[in-house]
Amino acid sequence: MTAIPQERRLVTAVPGPKSLELQARRTATVAGGVGSTMPVFAARAGGGVLEDVDGNRFIDFGSGIAVTTVGASAEAVVRRATAQLADFTHTCFMITPYEGYVAVCEQLAELTPGDHAKKSALFNSGAEAVENAVKIARSYTKRQAVVVFDHGYHGRTNLTMALTAKNMPYKNGFGPFAPEIYRVPVAYGYRWPTGPENCGPEASAQAIDQISKQIGAENVAAIIIEPVLGEGGFIEPAKGFLPALAKFAKDNGIVFVADEIQSGFCRTGQWFACEDEGIVPDLITTAKGIAGGLPLAAVTGRAEIMDAAHSGGLGGTYGGNPVACAAALGSIETMRELDLPAKARRIEEIMKARLATLREKYDIVGDVRGRGAMIAIELVKDRESKEPAAEATAALAKACQQAGLLVLTCGTYGNVLRFLPPLVIGEDLLNEGLDIIEQAFAGL
Numbered sequence: 438m439t440a441i442p443q444e445r446r447l448v449t450a451v452p453g454p455k456s457l458e459l460q461a462r463r464t465a466t467v468a469g470g471v472g473s474t475m476p477v478f479a480a481r482a483g484g485g486v487l488e489d490v491d492g493n494r495f496i497d498f499g500s501g502i503a504v505t506t507v508g509a510s511a512e513a514v515v516r517r518a519t520a521q522l523a524d525f526t527h528t529c530f531m532i533t534p535y536e537g538y539v540a541v542c543e544q545l546a547e548l549t550p551g552d553h554a555k556k557s558a559l560f561n562s563g564a565e566a567v568e569n570a571v572k573i574a575r576s577y578t579k580r581q582a583v584v585v586f587d588h589g590y591h592g593r594t595n596l597t598m599a600l601t602a603k604n605m606p607y608k609n610g611f612g613p614f615a616p617e618i619y620r621v622p623v624a625y626g627y628r629w630p631t632g633p634e635n636c637g638p639e640a641s642a643q644a645i646d647q648i649s650k651q652i653g654a655e656n657v658a659a660i661i662i663e664p665v666l667g668e669g670g671f672i673e674p675a676k677g678f679l680p681a682l683a684k685f686a687k688d689n690g691i692v693f694v695a696d697e698i699q700s701g702f703c704r705t706g707q708w709f710a711c712e713d714e715g716i717v718p719d720l721i722t723t724a725k726g727i728a729g730g731l732p733l734a735a736v737t738g739r740a741e742i743m744d745a746a747h748s749g750g751l752g753g754t755y756g757g758n759p760v761a762c763a764a765a766l767g768s769i770e771t772m773r774e775l776d777l778p779a780k781a782r783r784i785e786e787i788m789k790a791r792l793a794t795l796r797e798k799y800d801i802v803g804d805v806r807g808r809g810a811m812i813a814i815e816l817v818k819d820r821e822s823k824e825p826a827a828e829a830t831a832a833l834a835k836a837c838q839q840a841g842l843l844v845l846t847c848g849t850y851g852n853v854l855r856f857l858p859p860l861v862i863g864e865d866l867l868n869e870g871l872d873i874i875e876q877a878f879a880g881l
């Protein structure tokens with residue numbers, strides 16, 4: 438149970454006076470390159486609500502970018518992390534190991550797809566997990582090339598910037614980027630020239646042809662893909678695409694990596710999104726939803742691949758911090774107890790039904806898509822040209838925020854409204870959030 442009342446409440450202008458005061462202090466000392474979606478400063482959060490320093494309460498359709506899946510102050514997370522804080526904050530797993538790290542790896546082995554022997558290594562951020570997946574795949578295959586996809590997002594460190602597709606804001610002016618990274622088409626059904634029905638087989642054939650002809654399969658260490666693309670626009674690769682690539686990887690000794698940092702841990706209605714088409718990745722990267730808001734990330738995969746890197750080759754001072762591990766165990770406990778995959782499917786049912794009526798009513802709604810509690814609307818100037826409507830998307834997000842609903846945007850063209858509510862959100866709040874979205878469209 439969370440202390441914060443589960444209700445929307447606006448008591449000042451957004452932003453209010455206290456947020457404005459903090460904003461001035463921020464402008465003086467926080468680097469301008471660090472942006473924020475909302476103009477308000479957080480005071481507390483829990484369940485489906487975030488309260489700002491002026492006492493305004495927002496319905497949360499963002500979960501801090503798919504992180505607070507169990508809420509921002511889940512009881513089991515708070516209890517376990519607090520107990521761990523009192524015992525010890527840090528020893529460094531590479532110096533003196535502790536049980537929590539091992540327990541998280543056991544949970545990952547049990548929960549991730551496939552019944553083969555699995556091992557994990559823990560890190561602090563998603564980008565770090567992806568970097569380590571590349572290190573591990575290169576050690577195992579003794580190859581260098583890494584294949585990624587159009588619209589893919591994998592982080593902001595140097596290697597992961599190279600893996601990420603979109604220039605602004607992630608890469609612009611930050612090069613040079615790491616070599617031996619190759620980008621191929623993804624099965625983006627809504628924008629596939631011959632239509633969504635043909636997209637899966639055509640896109641996979643194109644991607645495989647490019648890999649074979651331009652790189653050479655025998656040079657490829659890893660294929661890395663998000664089973665539902667996040668920052669790139671909540672794109673579910675058309676059916677058949679992921680299985681074709683997974684098979685190609687298997688046939689050619691390539692390590693198939695599912696980046697489930699955004700889509701994993703119950704978000705899409707299953708523990709992991711790749712389960713939807715029965716994919717068993719060789720390696721899987723997780724972060725965001727794993728630890729109820731504390732920084733933790735993991736690479737999990739086939740024991741023989743995970744063991745390929747030499748002893749001492751993987752690690753980091755804080756990787757698998759004991760408090761973050763305790764929080765992860767609390768988060769996973771909550772996901773199991775509340776059956777959060779089922780909760781995500783229920784959220785999809787409610788949201789898709791309401792958003793379908795929006796699609797009927799407004800031509801600007803090009804596509805409604807996503808799975809579980811990872812749902813998006815792609816906005817276009819008209820349905821024929823499908824020209825992206827980025828300005829309208831920004832205006833809609835802003836209108837929602839002003840009305841007390843926190844929503845995010847995404848997409849290569851900046852024209853996707855994305856919804857990532859905490860899975861513990863109440864149905865009343867969820868519907869009230871959808872009311873606000875409807876009103877924002879009506880006011881456009």
Ligand SMILES: *Cc1c(COP(=O)(O)O)cnc(C)c1O
Nearest residue numbers: 562563564590591592667698699
């Ligand atoms: C957020 C994200 C990352 C990067 O995670 P950080 O913790 O921000 O470094 C990588 N891959 C995907 C799919 C993500 O959504």
